[in-house]
Amino acid sequence: xxxxxxxxxxxxxxxxxxxxxxxxxxxxxxxxEADDGVQxxxxxxxxxxxxVTMDIVMPxxxxxxxxxxxxxxxxxxxxxxxxxxxxxxxVMEAIEAGATDFIVKPFRGEDVLAVVKKVLxx
Amino acid sequence: xxxxxxxxxxxxxxxxxxxxxxxxxxxxxIEQEVPGGALWDSIFRRVHSVKGSAATIGLSGVVAIAHxxxxxxxxLKAQQAKPERTHVDLLLQATDELVQEVQHASGTAHAPRAxxxxxxxxxxxxxxxxxVLPDLPAPLPAPRIxxxxxxxxxxxxxxxxxxxxxxxxxxxxxxxxxxxxxxxGLGVLLEMDPQPAALMQKKGGVRVTxxxxxxxxxxxxxxxxxxxxxxxxxxxxxxPVANAPEPAPQAAEEAGAIRAVPDTAATEETRTDATVxxxxxxxxxxxxxxxxxxxxxxxxxxxxxxxPENAATQFEAEIDxxxxxxxxxHGRVMNARLTPFSSLTERLPRAIRDLAHRLxxxxxxxxxxxxxxxxxxxxxxxxDPLTHLVRNAVDHGLETSAQRISMGKSVRGLxxxxxxxxxxxxxxEVSDDGAGFDGERLRQRAIDMGVLSPDKLxxxxxxxxxxxxxxxxxSTRDEATELSGRGVGLDAVKAAVERLGGKIGLRSAPGKGSxxxxxxxxxxxxxxxxxxxxxxxxxxxxxxxxVATTEYDLSARGGEGFEARSLxxxxxxxxxxxxxxxxxxxxxxxxxxxxxxxLEVDGITFALSVDRLVGQEEAVLKPLFPPIDRIKGLAGxxxxxxxxxxxxxxxxxxxxxxxxxxxxxxxx
Numbered sequence: 184x185x186x187x188x189x190x191x192x193x194x195x196x197x198x199x200x201x202x203x204x205x206x207x208x209x210x211x212x213x214x215x216e217a218d219d220g221v222q223x224x225x226x227x228x229x230x231x232x233x234x235v236t237m238d239i240v241m242p243x244x245x246x247x248x249x250x251x252x253x254x255x256x257x258x259x260x261x262x263x264x265x266x267x268x269x270x271x272x273x274v275m276e277a278i279e280a281g282a283t284d285f286i287v288k289p290f291r292g293e294d295v296l297a298v299v300k301k302v303l304x305x
Numbered sequence: 306x307x308x309x310x311x312x313x314x315x316x317x318x319x320x321x322x323x324x325x326x327x328x329x330x331x332x333x334x335i336e337q338e339v340p341g342g343a344l345w346d347s348i349f350r351r352v353h354s355v356k357g358s359a360a361t362i363g364l365s366g367v368v369a370i371a372h373x374x375x376x377x378x379x380x381l382k383a384q385q386a387k388p389e390r391t392h393v394d395l396l397l398q399a400t401d402e403l404v405q406e407v408q409h410a411s412g413t414a415h416a417p418r419a420x421x422x423x424x425x426x427x428x429x430x431x432x433x434x435x436x437v438l439p440d441l442p443a444p445l446p447a448p449r450i451x452x453x454x455x456x457x458x459x460x461x462x463x464x465x466x467x468x469x470x471x472x473x474x475x476x477x478x479x480x481x482x483x484x485x486x487x488x489x490g491l492g493v494l495l496e497m498d499p500q501p502a503a504l505m506q507k508k509g510g511v512r513v514t515x516x517x518x519x520x521x522x523x524x525x526x527x528x529x530x531x532x533x534x535x536x537x538x539x540x541x542x543x544x545p546v547a548n549a550p551e552p553a554p555q556a557a558e559e560a561g562a563i564r565a566v567p568d569t570a571a572t573e574e575t576r577t578d579a580t581v582x583x584x585x586x587x588x589x590x591x592x593x594x595x596x597x598x599x600x601x602x603x604x605x606x607x608x609x610x611x612x613p614e615n616a617a618t619q620f621e622a623e624i625d626x627x628x629x630x631x632x633x634x635h636g637r638v639m640n641a642r643l644t645p646f647s648s649l650t651e652r653l654p655r656a657i658r659d660l661a662h663r664l665x666x667x668x669x670x671x672x673x674x675x676x677x678x679x680x681x682x683x684x685x686x687x688x689d690p691l692t693h694l695v696r697n698a699v700d701h702g703l704e705t706s707a708q709r710i711s712m713g714k715s716v717r718g719l720x721x722x723x724x725x726x727x728x729x730x731x732x733x734e735v736s737d738d739g740a741g742f743d744g745e746r747l748r749q750r751a752i753d754m755g756v757l758s759p760d761k762l763x764x765x766x767x768x769x770x771x772x773x774x775x776x777x778x779x780s781t782r783d784e785a786t787e788l789s790g791r792g793v794g795l796d797a798v799k800a801a802v803e804r805l806g807g808k809i810g811l812r813s814a815p816g817k818g819s820x821x822x823x824x825x826x827x828x829x830x831x832x833x834x835x836x837x838x839x840x841x842x843x844x845x846x847x848x849x850x851x852v853a854t855t856e857y858d859l860s861a862r863g864g865e866g867f868e869a870r871s872l873x874x875x876x877x878x879x880x881x882x883x884x885x886x887x888x889x890x891x892x893x894x895x896x897x898x899x900x901x902x903x904l905e906v907d908g909i910t911f912a913l914s915v916d917r918l919v920g921q922e923e924a925v926l927k928p929l930f931p932p933i934d935r936i937k938g939l940a941g942x943x944x945x946x947x948x949x950x951x952x953x954x955x956x957x958x959x960x961x962x963x964x965x966x967x968x969x970x971x972x973x
Contacts, residue, residue, distance in 0.1 A: 194350070200313045201313060275478055275501065278483055297534060298534045302532055304532055
């Protein structure tokens with residue numbers, strides 16, 4: 184199986200680093216990182232990753248709006264929302280915007296990978 | 306802090322420190338800004354960002370303060386007003402405390418923390434400040450799954466789907482929304498309980514059930530859950546047919562010409578009543594058990610009769626009270642099984658529309674009394690007959706648009722379906738303003754078929770002629786149509802209604818239309834029975850069909866050999882049959898006068914001889930099960946107060962059996 188490529192979107196460098204470690208440790212390639220929604224949409228178009236992890240609350244363009252645009256661009260895009268506890272209504276909004284699934288912060292590496300593998304059908 | 310430093314702790318500290326510095330300067334500016342403006346968004350985002358990262362590292366103090374601050378900021382933004390100075394002060398204090406917490410975590414704090422409880426105390430103050438603010442609509446629209454009730458073709462198979470959300474699931478609402486979306490992609494999702502929105506902020510471990518209309522096999526639907534995390538114990542199975550009729554409000558709109566007259570009072574009532582979905586089977590079991598309780602009480606009453614009188618009186622009073630309660634319970638379960646008439650009519654508009662279009666007709670359907678409730682058994686048994694009557698009216702009753710115009714009628718034919726309750730009965734009517742039945746043609750047809758003798762013709766009134774349409778094989782049209790078929794099956798409709806213990810009547814006026822009236826019992830499960838004994842066995846006859854009981858001395862008329870004779874009952878000569886002979890049982894009646902039950906079916910009165918009339922009993926009827934449901938003359942079973950099972954007879958079937966044996970004898 185070719186190496187899966189992931190785009191990590193989060194406005195916190197700390198979160199991006201943490202996610203990068205989780206993915207690279209599990210054999211994924213990090214195709215790119217974005218720290219706001221506008222960048223996320225642009226990078227998705229350029230990089231065509233297999234998977235996107237998407238923060239919800241970000242400057243310029245929220246993760247929900249970015250997800251909507253990404254899914255409009257590619258209906259098969261796999262977008263996993265990274266939400267915090269208490270953001271359920273935002274997650275539901277994101278799902279209606281086309282997000283594939285979600286993880287809830289704080290998360291452990293294995294939690295993230297379990298969801299990712301499940302939605303990728305691995 | 307006991308735990309080992311996180312690999313990216315320094316990144317977190319640098320980032321959080323910068324965010325918090327910006328946060329402090331923005332908070333200072335907020336009092337000068339436009340209320341509810343963009344600066345609030347930025348403030349919210351910074352706190353939220355710090356919270357998310359801190360949660361991943363496990364800095365609970367930071368999370369507690371940031372979370373409470375975030376809530377307060379969200380509320381203040383929603384106020385769309387200049388924030389109070391005290392609120393800004395509190396948020397600035399929170400920012401300072403966050404900075405301290407972050408520094409402490411990084412090990413760069415100059416002094417050890419004086420008060421470990423400070424973060425929680427501050428979080429509590431922030432929460433209290435949020436609490437006293439009025440609740441305003443959320444700044445971000447919460448997802449709402451609104452819209453009309455989904456509609457599926459009644460012919461599409463239904464699948465019962467059930468699954469559990471894992472206990473660890475932190476967002477059950479979002480998780481079940483993903484499942485809902487998946488199911489919607491596989492067919493028409495008719496029901497989902499609980500709905501995703503209802504699971505928001507709830508704990509995991511919930512069991513969710515759904516009803517899906519789909520042509521896909523259960524295995525494929527089950528496999529679709531493979532890609533969804535946090536979902537367990539998935540069960541997919543074919544749904545029982547009872548779930549099949551689905552309301553079709555969209556179809557009604559689509560048809561345009563079709564409208565329902567709402568029964569406002571009843572609709573209001575349904576709306577305010579909270580409801581839960583209960584499996585029909587569970588209600589049936591409950592009803593069975595309520596009936597068992599009634600039977601048990603009846604047995605107790607029997608037993609008490611053997612006690613000495615002074616003891617019996619006291620018992621009887623108590624048993625009577627118990628019986629009233631049990632009857633009340635039974636009645637309530639029966640009521641819970643009631644289903645609105647609209648569940649029958651809501652699937653009709655589409656069928657009518659399609660049929661009318663194919664026939665070049667325009668039909669306006671009016672439904673009245675959709676909220677009138679009937680027992681589920683009645684509703685289920687009525688589905689086919691009602692569809693038949695409606696199709697029949699559109700096919701044969703109503704004229705084409707061209708015909709109607711030439712006759713000076715409105716272009717659209719009117720078809721009215723109504724239900725109304727009268728005491729313990731429900732009257733269902735199907736009427737149209739079409740051509741009406743042709744009495745002359747029906748009479749002629751009946752003569753041709755040999756069911757009406759020509760010399761009786763003068764006695765047959767116009768209304769009686771219409772009733773001839775219920776005889777098997779009679780059709781006013783010579784050509785059968787693909788849609789309603791030859792003979793239009795009115796005999797089948799009549800049979801179905803009578804099986805329910807109901808009656809059907811027809812009134813018609815040439816050129817003006819016709820009206821079928823179905824008189825139905827509110828519930829079919831309780832039946833008043835006349836208990837009769839034949840050949841040593843007890844049988845029940847429905848009291849609704851009993852006209853009279855009488856005695857007749859047969860020895861004066863030729864002894865036991867008779868199978869069919871005539872008796873004079875209430876000044877009328879009626880056919881008499883031996884129940885023992887019909888069932889091939891020996892008659893154990895002593896010689897002399899014998900009892901007869903006089904019954905009426907299809908307007909025909911006939912008498913049945915029995916060995917003994919035993920008494921009357923109200924019993925809960927249970928349907929026959931295969932293969933004995935194929936035996937003609939049986940209607941159901943029940944259990945008597947003394948625990949004995951009893952076969953309940955079907956007078957219509959008995960009459961047919963009797964007629965057939967007559968014909969056999971004639972042919973022999």
